[in-house]
Amino acid sequence: MTDKQMTGSxxxxxxxxxxxxxxxxGYPGGAVLPIYxxxxxxxxxxxxxVRQEGAAxxxxxxxARSTGKVGVVLVTSGxxxxxxxxxxxxxxxxxxxxxxxxxxxxxxLIGNDAFQEADTVxxxxxxxxxxxxxxxxxxxxxxxREAFLVAAxxxxxPVVVDLPKDVVTAAAAYTRPSSxxxxxxxxxxxxxxxERISEAVDLLAGxxxxxxxxxxxxxxxxxxxxQLLTNLVNMTGIPTTLTLMGLxxxxxxxxxxxxxxGMHGSLEANMCMxxxxxxxxxxxxxxxxxxxxxxxxSPDSHKIHIDIDASSINKNIHxxxxxxxxxxxxxxxxxxxxxxxxxxxxxxxxxxxxTRIDExxxxxxxxxxxxxxLIKPQLALEVLNRHTSGRDDVYITTEVGQHxxxxxxxxxxxxxxxxxxxxGLGTMGYGLPAALGVQIAHPDALVIxxxxxxxxxxxxxxxxxxxxxxxxxxxxxxxxxxMGMVRQWQEFFFGGRYSESYMDSLPDFVKLxxxxxxxxxxxxxxxxxxxxVEEMIATPRAVIADIVVDPDENVYPMIPAGxxxxxxTMSPDEEVVLDQAHRExxxxxx
Amino acid sequence: MPVDEKKNVxxxxxxxxxxxxxxxxxxxxxxxxxxxxxxxIDSLTVNEVDASAGLSRITIVTSGTEMVIVQILxxxxxxxxxxxxxxxxxxxxxxxxxLALVKVASSGDKRVEALRIADIFRARVVDSTIGSFVFEIxxxxxxxxxxxxxxxxxxxxxxxxxxxxxxxRGPDPI
Numbered sequence: 001m002t003d004k005q006m007t008g009s010x011x012x013x014x015x016x017x018x019x020x021x022x023x024x025x026g027y028p029g030g031a032v033l034p035i036y037x038x039x040x041x042x043x044x045x046x047x048x049x050v051r052q053e054g055a056a057x058x059x060x061x062x063x064a065r066s067t068g069k070v071g072v073v074l075v076t077s078g079x080x081x082x083x084x085x086x087x088x089x090x091x092x093x094x095x096x097x098x099x100x101x102x103x104x105x106x107x108x109l110i111g112n113d114a115f116q117e118a119d120t121v122x123x124x125x126x127x128x129x130x131x132x133x134x135x136x137x138x139x140x141x142x143x144x145r146e147a148f149l150v151a152a153x154x155x156x157x158p159v160v161v162d163l164p165k166d167v168v169t170a171a172a173a174y175t176r177p178s179s180x181x182x183x184x185x186x187x188x189x190x191x192x193x194x195e196r197i198s199e200a201v202d203l204l205a206g207x208x209x210x211x212x213x214x215x216x217x218x219x220x221x222x223x224x225x226x227q228l229l230t231n232l233v234n235m236t237g238i239p240t241t242l243t244l245m246g247l248x249x250x251x252x253x254x255x256x257x258x259x260x261x262g263m264h265g266s267l268e269a270n271m272c273m274x275x276x277x278x279x280x281x282x283x284x285x286x287x288x289x290x291x292x293x294x295x296x297x298s299p300d301s302h303k304i305h306i307d308i309d310a311s312s313i314n315k316n317i318h319x320x321x322x323x324x325x326x327x328x329x330x331x332x333x334x335x336x337x338x339x340x341x342x343x344x345x346x347x348x349x350x351x352x353x354x355t356r357i358d359e360x361x362x363x364x365x366x367x368x369x370x371x372x373x374l375i376k377p378q379l380a381l382e383v384l385n386r387h388t389s390g391r392d393d394v395y396i397t398t399e400v401g402q403h404x405x406x407x408x409x410x411x412x413x414x415x416x417x418x419x420x421x422x423x424g425l426g427t428m429g430y431g432l433p434a435a436l437g438v439q440i441a442h443p444d445a446l447v448i449x450x451x452x453x454x455x456x457x458x459x460x461x462x463x464x465x466x467x468x469x470x471x472x473x474x475x476x477x478x479x480x481x482x483m484g485m486v487r488q489w490q491e492f493f494f495g496g497r498y499s500e501s502y503m504d505s506l507p508d509f510v511k512l513x514x515x516x517x518x519x520x521x522x523x524x525x526x527x528x529x530x531x532x533v534e535e536m537i538a539t540p541r542a543v544i545a546d547i548v549v550d551p552d553e554n555v556y557p558m559i560p561a562g563x564x565x566x567x568x569t570m571s572p573d574e575e576v577v578l579d580q581a582h583r584e585x586x587x588x589x590x
Numbered sequence: 591m592p593v594d595e596k597k598n599v600x601x602x603x604x605x606x607x608x609x610x611x612x613x614x615x616x617x618x619x620x621x622x623x624x625x626x627x628x629x630x631i632d633s634l635t636v637n638e639v640d641a642s643a644g645l646s647r648i649t650i651v652t653s654g655t656e657m658v659i660v661q662i663l664x665x666x667x668x669x670x671x672x673x674x675x676x677x678x679x680x681x682x683x684x685x686x687x688x689l690a691l692v693k694v695a696s697s698g699d700k701r702v703e704a705l706r707i708a709d710i711f712r713a714r715v716v717d718s719t720i721g722s723f724v725f726e727i728x729x730x731x732x733x734x735x736x737x738x739x740x741x742x743x744x745x746x747x748x749x750x751x752x753x754x755x756x757x758x759r760g761p762d763p764i
Contacts, residue, residue, distance in 0.1 A: 125615070311661060
């Protein structure tokens with residue numbers, strides 16, 4: 001307990017230390033010079049200097065998602081803050097706990113169009129969970145604590161704290177509070193309603209074709225929730241699918257795991273979604289990439305939805321039993337009730353359900369036509385998966401596009417928090433800075449950014465950050481010389497008119513790696529692939545592996561926009577025929 | 591069973607009270623939510639109601655399907671400085687009032703007629719010149735709209751309406 005006068009910058013550093021923050025991703029500038037001055041006079045808070053502010057937020061996201069802790073960003077006013085907007089929107093959509101500290105011009109200049117002034121609070125309001133403008137140094141410590149509470153609790157999300165330069169230079173007394181913070185209005189509900197959970201247990205026990213559909217909420221609830229999900233799945237034998245955000249919540253090797261659901265999910269997962277009679281949705285939000293056409297979504301099922309955010313319930317799909325609460329709490333309670341009632345699904349019915357699922361499984365919806373001359377992107381990921389499975393220190397990030405979907409299909413995750421991808425916002429350029437953040441949190445782990453050549457160029461400058469901190473991140477580029485997913489949609493829906501989707505004048509990624517002090521590798525034929533993957537993994541430095549893949553490959557299976565879950569396109573040889581109305585509806589969907 | 595309620599169910603009106611911390615930007619959070627997610631605002635009033643606790647009360651009249659209204663309530667509840675959200679339609683009986691200032695400029699018979707109708711509607715004259723009146727009228731939305739319509743041929747110049755204020759009936763708060 002001290003009551004000594006400190007400057008705002010010193011208070012900020014002290015509060016961050018007291019909150020257990022060990023690393024900040026940031027970039028200095030005029031408005032935050034006093035804070036940077038305070039940072040360099042201490043040793044417990046490590047600052048990682050990125051090369052563009054947007055990358056700082058993605059790095060903080062990678063750090064947060066791989067550790068479960070809050071990721072912290074520090075940037076300057078104006079362009080520093082606006083460069084962060086994409087990352088904040090990304091963290092908002094994917095519910096990632098990030099606190100972003102932005103500099104601001106002195107309070108007396110706010111509104112005067114001062115140099116490097118932007119209305120940061122106004123700009124970031126719709127893409128953050130909450131934001132603050134600190135106007136008095138006396139409020140600073142409380143607001144920082146509140147920002148961490150809001151970011152990390154309930155449904156996590158990004159919080160911005162805007163710090164005018166005069167506030168961080170003013171002096172105030174600082175006292176470390178003795179009790180944890182209580183917020184007067186913000187109070188997320190953790191425990192689900194008992195009666196609803198009881199109703200859900202009865203409903204699931206009466207199911208003949210049950211399905212568990214789990215998402216990122218399980219991961220956000222912590223590793224214990226993933227364990228509870230696994231217990232429930234093992235106990236009941238119910239087929240279980242995961243969303244893109246939920247991969248790892250149930251081990252991929254679990255025999256009840258039927259693959260990812262959604263637009264590029266497995267045939268068995270999507271058919272189960274369509275045909276099930278009771279759906280238990282845990283921490284997922286019936287996103288449009290999962291549901292396809294909402295009026296044809298799982299038409300005959302009763303739905304139970306567990307979510308910490310009341311606004312996720314009944315937003316897209318009407319559910320029969322809503323349970324508002326933390327996935328972990330609710331699952332624990334659910335399992336207790338299930339056991340005490342000695343509940344179980346009808347064994348014969350479940351067997352028949354599994355027989356049908358196995359038939360769908362046997363159609364091997366992720367299969368592809370192998371080639372002797374061209375590296376199929378799927379093959380590259382199969383090789384990568386073979387070389388990384390069995391290790392529990394492998395963390396995968398991705399960029400956005402075809403490679404992301406293939407990574408979700410072909411890489412197998414046994415644990416939560418090992419898979420970092422931009423799901424909701426779909427941010428190209430996410431993967432490399434996110435991998436940087438993961439590697440900072442796990443210095444000895446094998447961190448791989450599965451990338452496309454188009455996406456990675458959006459944040460290529462972070463190779464320089466990798467060099468500065470000697471971070472041995474591996475960029476595994478599936479280089480098809482196209483914006484692959486754009487090209488795929490143009491092929492399917494725009495008559496093959498490939499408008500601006502060709503990546504011309506690409507850099508030589510091997511030389512580029514060398515220019516950044518990293519190691520560059522390249523595989524152009526299938527017989528070179530194995531050795532390149534092995535060398536990449538064995539190299540104790542940053543690596544760019546340029547895997548030159550078949551430029552014409554598309555992601556299958558695919559539920560075209562406007563189609564239902566049982567209208568899956570499996571390969572180039574077959575096409576779902578949609579009636580005109582649904583085709584037109586699909587065209588306007590993203 | 592799945593029903594696409596957004597499409598199949600008709601819209602209803604909702605009067606929503608939101609109790610918030612009286613701090614800068616809180617109104618922008620609420621209004622931004624409505625514009626950002628494409629909800630309607632038919633009427634909006636806001637003022638501090640408890641200075642010692644620093645609380646303001648926002649009353650919003652909106653419309654949408656039941657699914658949308660429930661979504662609006664949940665989204666409002668999610669805003670950090672929001673203490674309480676109440677939908678009067680589902681919470682039971684309540685009173686709604688609006689105040690309007692109505693300026694009418696006319697002479698002769700029309701001026702007399704305006705005063706006579708104002709009397710029927712229990713509107714008060716709060717400003718008067720040789721050629722004009724400003725009426726103050728309080729009541730339900732319908733009553734105010736009816737009064738304004740009647741004033742139109744009698745020299746209506748301008749109307750300033752406050753938007754709806756609402757409070758529940760009976761002894762309990764909200």
